[in-house]
Amino acid sequence: MIKLKKLVSITLMLLVVVGFVMVLGGGAYAQEKQSGDANAVKVNINTAGKEQLMDLPRVGDKIAARIIEYREKNGKFKRPEDIMKVKGIGEKTFKKFEKRLVI
Numbered sequence: 001m002i003k004l005k006k007l008v009s010i011t012l013m014l015l016v017v018v019g020f021v022m023v024l025g026g027g028a029y030a031q032e033k034q035s036g037d038a039n040a041v042k043v044n045i046n047t048a049g050k051e052q053l054m055d056l057p058r059v060g061d062k063i064a065a066r067i068i069e070y071r072e073k074n075g076k077f078k079r080p081e082d083i084m085k086v087k088g089i090g091e092k093t094f095k096k097f098e099k100r101l102v103i
Contacts (some may be wrong), residue, residue, distance in 0.1 A: 040100055041055065041100070042100055042101070042102045043055065043056060043097075043100055043101060043102065044101075044102045044103065045067065045071075045077050045080070045083055045101055045102075045103065046071065046076040046077055046103060048067075049068075050064045050065065050068060051064075053067055053068070056096075056097040056100060057093075057096040057097050058093045058096055058097070059089075059093075059097070062088070063086070063088045063089065066086050066087055066088060067083065067086050067089075070085065070086045076103075077103060078103070079103065080094075080098055080101040080102075080103060081094070081098075083101065
């Protein structure tokens, strides 16, 4: 019975530690995504797929689809600032991820 109690205690401690690590790791990713950190992965807005675009701060499924649709209708973006021509991306949103954009 004592061995079972120890096993249960150790298992619970491990679950707490793993949960704590996951929360911290996820928080760091979310913070990086929000900050638009220049060291984060660069995204080529002329070739990126929906999933890559959704890695940019404030870009969800709908905005990513609009970027791709805009690209298909109007051709490649000539400069990063041109992404503000896409409905739903204004200057404030652009500033969040401009350092991560490449052409």
